[in-house]
């Protein structure tokens with residue numbers, strides 16, 4: 001398990017590629033899981049947000065172990081993927097999430113139970129642990145991020161920076177007027193990155209709210225210019241909810257960017273790297 005800390009809200013975006021250290025997947029020969037995992041709840045200050053990075057491409061031996069921990073519903077969902085690669089990544093993401101959450105809850109991974117709100121946001125089922133654990137998951141290609149807090153609403157989003165078909169149309173129709181104007185000021189070679197920054201920040205916010213994409217994405221504005229401070233520029237009063245909100249930039253690894261939105265301020269983000277023996 002690796003880790004580093006940062007105080008939020010961050011004053012500015014960290015230099016590119018200064019994210020969590022890349023995992024040496026090739027060199028790894030994962031040991032068998034320990035029968036009793038040490039608790040992650042001990043000595044966890046309540047102002048600390050944990051951000052786990054999970055690599056999703058692992059050999060079949062690791063997959064088999066995590067598949068056994070999934071609920072019947074999760075196993076059925078895994079089996080519905082058309083492509084094997086997607087099935088495998090789903091199994092690892094959800095198996096790893098169970099493994100991590102079980103250690104905060106002090107139970108076996110198979111005992112972790114979720115409930116979802118009307119928009120699909122999962123939460124820990126009441127009655128498990130002390131009821132304050134909150135989390136959010138995002139995955140893109142071979143990487144996932146899992147944010148965990150004590151009582152703070154949280155949303156995380158991760159995307160690969162790439163060419164998006166219909167990019168400019170999405171900015172015109174789904175982004176706010178202020179975001180559209182800022183996007184026009186970004187030099188064209190940086191617009192794929194600007195779009196990804198804007199999109200992940202917007203998704204992280206609607207995921208923190210628990211609304212997902214059912215939320216009116218034009219009812220709030222985020223900054224999106226590469227290299228500039230990540231900011232929630234404006235939030236329509238109808239969306240304020242449990243705010244104030246803090247928005248931060250994540251550089252999980254080259255070619256990806258992400259965003260984390262957490263309710264409140266004055267907290268520390270501790271970044272951790274998940275591996276099967278954790």
Ligand SMILES: CC(C)(COP(=O)(O)OP(=O)(O)OC[C@H]1O[C@@H](n2cnc3c(N)ncnc32)[C@H](O)[C@@H]1OP(=O)(O)O)[C@@H](O)C(=O)NCCC(=O)NCCS
Nearest residue numbers: 118119120121122137138139157158207210211212213214
């Ligand atoms: C949530 C949503 C924004 C995810 O965006 P995405 O970039 O495709 O996916 P990400 O990898 O970032 O996040 C997916 C994870 O977010 C979580 N999630 C799902 N719905 C969520 C919501 N409303 N709010 C916050 N998190 C949510 C889940 O853990 C999900 O993981 P899973 O798909 O492996 O189970 C989008 O799918 C959405 O809006 N869904 C809601 C659809 C809806 O309104 N459904 C209502 C009927 S159920």
